[in-house]
Amino acid sequence: MENGIPLVADPYNLIITGVGGQGNVLASRIIADMLTRLGFTVTIGETFGASQRGGSVMSHLRVSARSCYSPQIPKGRAHMVVALEPTEAIRVLKDYGNPGVKVIANTRPIQSIGVICGEQSYPTEEEIRAWLCELSESVWFIDTTQAAIALGNPIFGNIMAVGALSATGALPLQKDQFEAVLREKMSSEKVAVNLTAFDMGREMLSRTQHPLH
Amino acid sequence: MSILSEGQSGNRVLLMGNDAIARGALEAGVNVISGYPGTPSSEIIQNLLQVAKERNLYVEWSANEKVALEVSAAASFAGLRAMCVMKQVGVNVASDFLLHLSLYGTRGALVLVSCEDPGALSSTNEGESRPYAQMMEFPLLEPGDFQEALEMTQWAFDLSEEIRNVVMIRSVTRMSHASGNVVLGALPTLTPRAVFNHEGPLLGQMEGPVATIPGIVDFMHRRQQDKLKKVTALFDASPFNTYSGPEAPDLLIITSSVCHLYSKEAIELLHASHRVGLLKLGTTWPLPPKTLEAALRRSDKVLIVEETLPLMEDNIKAFAVERIGTIGPKTFFGKKEGALPPINELNPDCVVTAIAGIFGLPYEGMPATYADRAAAIAAKGAPVRDLTFCPGCPHRASFWSIHAAIAMDNRRGFVCGDIGCYTLAAGATGFKTLKTVHAMGSGAGIASGFGKLAAFGFNQPVLAVCGDSTFFHAAIPALVNAVHNRSNLILVVLDNSGTAMTGFQPHPGLPTDAMGGNALALSIPDICKAIGAKVSICDPFDLPNTQKTLLALLEEKDGVNVLILRQPCALSPQKKNKKRFHMHVDNTKCIGDACGCNRLCTRVFKCPGLTWNSELKSSEIDEVLCAGCGVCASICPSGAIEVKEVE
Ligand code: SF4
Ligand code: SF4
Numbered sequence: 001m002e003n004g005i006p007l008v009a010d011p012y013n014l015i016i017t018g019v020g021g022q023g024n025v026l027a028s029r030i031i032a033d034m035l036t037r038l039g040f041t042v043t044i045g046e047t048f049g050a051s052q053r054g055g056s057v058m059s060h061l062r063v064s065a066r067s068c069y070s071p072q073i074p075k076g077r078a079h080m081v082v083a084l085e086p087t088e089a090i091r092v093l094k095d096y097g098n099p100g101v102k103v104i105a106n107t108r109p110i111q112s113i114g115v116i117c118g119e120q121s122y123p124t125e126e127e128i129r130a131w132l133c134e135l136s137e138s139v140w141f142i143d144t145t146q147a148a149i150a151l152g153n154p155i156f157g158n159i160m161a162v163g164a165l166s167a168t169g170a171l172p173l174q175k176d177q178f179e180a181v182l183r184e185k186m187s188s189e190k191v192a193v194n195l196t197a198f199d200m201g202r203e204m205l206s207r208t209q210h211p212l213h
Numbered sequence: 214m215s216i217l218s219e220g221q222s223g224n225r226v227l228l229m230g231n232d233a234i235a236r237g238a239l240e241a242g243v244n245v246i247s248g249y250p251g252t253p254s255s256e257i258i259q260n261l262l263q264v265a266k267e268r269n270l271y272v273e274w275s276a277n278e279k280v281a282l283e284v285s286a287a288a289s290f291a292g293l294r295a296m297c298v299m300k301q302v303g304v305n306v307a308s309d310f311l312l313h314l315s316l317y318g319t320r321g322a323l324v325l326v327s328c329e330d331p332g333a334l335s336s337t338n339e340g341e342s343r344p345y346a347q348m349m350e351f352p353l354l355e356p357g358d359f360q361e362a363l364e365m366t367q368w369a370f371d372l373s374e375e376i377r378n379v380v381m382i383r384s385v386t387r388m389s390h391a392s393g394n395v396v397l398g399a400l401p402t403l404t405p406r407a408v409f410n411h412e413g414p415l416l417g418q419m420e421g422p423v424a425t426i427p428g429i430v431d432f433m434h435r436r437q438q439d440k441l442k443k444v445t446a447l448f449d450a451s452p453f454n455t456y457s458g459p460e461a462p463d464l465l466i467i468t469s470s471v472c473h474l475y476s477k478e479a480i481e482l483l484h485a486s487h488r489v490g491l492l493k494l495g496t497t498w499p500l501p502p503k504t505l506e507a508a509l510r511r512s513d514k515v516l517i518v519e520e521t522l523p524l525m526e527d528n529i530k531a532f533a534v535e536r537i538g539t540i541g542p543k544t545f546f547g548k549k550e551g552a553l554p555p556i557n558e559l560n561p562d563c564v565v566t567a568i569a570g571i572f573g574l575p576y577e578g579m580p581a582t583y584a585d586r587a588a589a590i591a592a593k594g595a596p597v598r599d600l601t602f603c604p605g606c607p608h609r610a611s612f613w614s615i616h617a618a619i620a621m622d623n624r625r626g627f628v629c630g631d632i633g634c635y636t637l638a639a640g641a642t643g644f645k646t647l648k649t650v651h652a653m654g655s656g657a658g659i660a661s662g663f664g665k666l667a668a669f670g671f672n673q674p675v676l677a678v679c680g681d682s683t684f685f686h687a688a689i690p691a692l693v694n695a696v697h698n699r700s701n702l703i704l705v706v707l708d709n710s711g712t713a714m715t716g717f718q719p720h721p722g723l724p725t726d727a728m729g730g731n732a733l734a735l736s737i738p739d740i741c742k743a744i745g746a747k748v749s750i751c752d753p754f755d756l757p758n759t760q761k762t763l764l765a766l767l768e769e770k771d772g773v774n775v776l777i778l779r780q781p782c783a784l785s786p787q788k789k790n791k792k793r794f795h796m797h798v799d800n801t802k803c804i805g806d807a808c809g810c811n812r813l814c815t816r817v818f819k820c821p822g823l824t825w826n827s828e829l830k831s832s833e834i835d836e837v838l839c840a841g842c843g844v845c846a847s848i849c850p851s852g853a854i855e856v857k858e859v860e
Pocket of ligand 1 (some may be wrong): 053299351601602603604605607608634709713714782784785
């Protein structure tokens with residue numbers, strides 16, 4: 001389907017990652033629905049099941065104006081990584097990163113049981129920042145969990161990430177489509193707070209105007 | 214409101230593969246759907262349930278897959294359109310009946326959907342059921358993208374009625390759980406009437422009794438094979454088999470299912486579309502001979518891309534030998550000579566590697582220096598996330614007690630397990646308590662065998678666990694066996710009131726059925742008693758009482774004892790987001806490493822709701838994660854974890 005809106009790359013490869021329970025699946029579906037409305041062909045690859053029990057989760061989004069792509073992004077071919085948990089961004093870059101990749105990372109850690117029980121260590125915030133800067137073209141660090149708790153529930157972090165992604169301009173994601181998708185998926189009381197979360201995400205990203213490198 | 218019923222014909226929407234299959238069934242006018250939950254298949258029925266009333270469907274979560282297939286078969290015998298859904302291992306369970314069913318055939322359409330898991334992303338095996346189609350002689354379809362998942366399902370119903378036999382659709386995780394764009398077709402208006410015609414002749418396909426008995430098997434088997442001949446012709450005309458690429462490519466790829474998308478992408482990544490032809494087969498058993506012959510004539514080199522077994526590969530090679538006179542000799546690449554990995558799921562990179570290897574083309578997915586650096590950073594910077602029971606999961610508490618009781622008993626006792634969330638207890642999260650894990654119900658069956666080995670000097674206590682859904686699925690016959698044969702074992706039923714692993718589907722122990730109607734709840738304790746086992750019941754959150762009961766059962770040397778540990782799943786609707794207790798760690802009492810408890814709570818018990826604050830040298834409660842079950846309070850030897858009832 002032709003809509004005349006150009007993509008920076010075709011297919012554009014986006015990865016949303018986090019830990020089971022952070023709302024990764026919903027975020028990827030909302031983005032995909034927004035792009036479908038614009039006439040793009042979108043494929044989402046994700047796995048769920050056992051991985052929801054404390055494991056890493058990852059959604060691959062392929063956006064194209066031309067055809068349906070594989071639900072798995074080839075190695076080293078991500079254009080953008082949105083991480084709802086910071087060390088998950090590192091894990092994804094190991095397989096899908098490249099010197100031109102961009103990253104949006106939530107700063108709030110979720111420790112794994114290996115870390116809680118002292119068998120592994122969790123990197124410091126400084127280390128994470130340095131490593132993500134080294135492995136990408138640009139990184140935006142935003143504390144969505146904190147902002148989401150302030151808004152009433154840490155789960156809104158995923159919608160803030162969608163807002164932040166839209167503010168990068170990497171994909172044609174506009175608020176009116178976001179609202180339309182929400183109205184399809186949610187009851188009307190929930191729409192307002194999610195719209196606020198979207199705006200907060202946009203705002204957080206634009207405050208980090210010059211992405212760190 | 215569901216996209217499955219709201220979506221108008223011609224709408225272009227985003228659907229998960231499983232939704233597309235469900236919509237395809239609705240467009241085909243399905244009436245009856247049955248199955249047993251299992252990842253990655255569960256959403257098909259889950260989604261159809263949401264439209265069951267408005268579309269006048271009967272939808273059932275059956276006790277197991279064999280029964281599910283029998284339920285769907287009944288609908289077919291009564292002239293209705295039925296669909297039966299399961300994961301790969303479920304087809305094994307259904308296979309006994311399936312062999313008989315495919316021999317006699319069907320009346321109304323019967324589509325069997327098997328969602329498989331190459332790479333075992335959420336399974337304990339990567340078995341597959343395509344060989345059943347060949348072994349039991351019924352047609353097999355494999356959708357190659359999301360649109361096909363819908364259209365092929367729709368067509369499978371017509372095909373089944375055309376040949377009056379089972380038609381199987383095989384999906385895989387990366388199709389079932391992936392999403393893509395689909396253009397919807399129209400939903401029919403139907404008023405079906407179910408009638409079972411059984412007065413006709415024994416050999417009649419549509420009127421007589423549906424029976425396969427000695428004396429008529431040869432007739433039936435021949436009739437079945439005639440149907441397959443008809444299928445072969447239909448498959449040759451099928452639009453689901455497509456060729457794209459040059460007239461005479463240097464390499465021909467033959468593929469099916471989601472591997473089609475991997476192959477397409479690999480060709481693109483290598484800029485090899487002028488050299489590589491792609492035959493995508495949607496109909497993979499029986500193979501369409503004309504289509505295949507025409508494609509094989511195009512090239513001397515053939516790469517076959519499929520998951521998991523080299524089934525097409527073997528069949529295409531055999532076909533090529535038969536036709537060598539007209540198509541000439543070929544060189545085959547695939548799993549057998551090592552171009553593709555023989556295990557695990559495939560991806561675009563696997564296919565790139567295969568093509569690049571055949572042509573000697575260079576390809577670098579990731580610059581080598583970047584790859585090395587990223588791997589080094591990830592080793593330090595991305596701690597492994599082991600799977601763990603949810604905060605507040607009753608299984609963590611159950612296995613804590615089971616583990617402790619076996620240790621106290623000190624006779625090298627062990628637990629035989631099976632399939633459910635509690636399979637995680639083979640790992641650290643359940644204190645490595647499970648020592649055998651196989652199929653549904655196999656824990657009880659294997660324990661029944663161990664429990665008979667006393668004559669050979671075996672004197673270790675034998676325990677088995679199963680979940681409540683698994684109890685009904687496959688543990689009952691094993692329990693019958695153990696009691697009848699006077700085996701010695703303890704079966705612990707981890708009853709969390711639902712099929713938690715797959716999204717909380719109801720089972721025969723619950724008072725509601727899949728469609729929300731009133732159902733008869735069967736009592737697990739009563740069944741066990743009726744079978745002849747001794748039964749006790751505990752709340753696993755009551756650690757002292759559970760451990761005392763287990764120790765007493767371990768003392769009893771003879772007979773079959775069932776202990777039911779009953780506490781709803783932490784994610785169950787009645788519990789989710791509701792805390793029973795408000796938890797707090799008194800960091801003056803928590804002395805962590807120093808207390809000699811070896812930081813029992815965070816190092817051993819490992820509930821994710823507890824974290825370790827290395828500055829304070831104290832455990833803490835993570836308010837975001839803690840489910841407020843209160844169990845950790847009873848494990849802390851210093852009494853540092855405090856509970857306060859939430860009003
Ligand atoms: S889903 Fe329920 S049974 Fe499964 S790990 Fe979580 S709490 Fe336990
Ligand atoms: S009360 Fe304790 S055991 Fe229960 S969820 Fe909270 S931290 Fe975990």
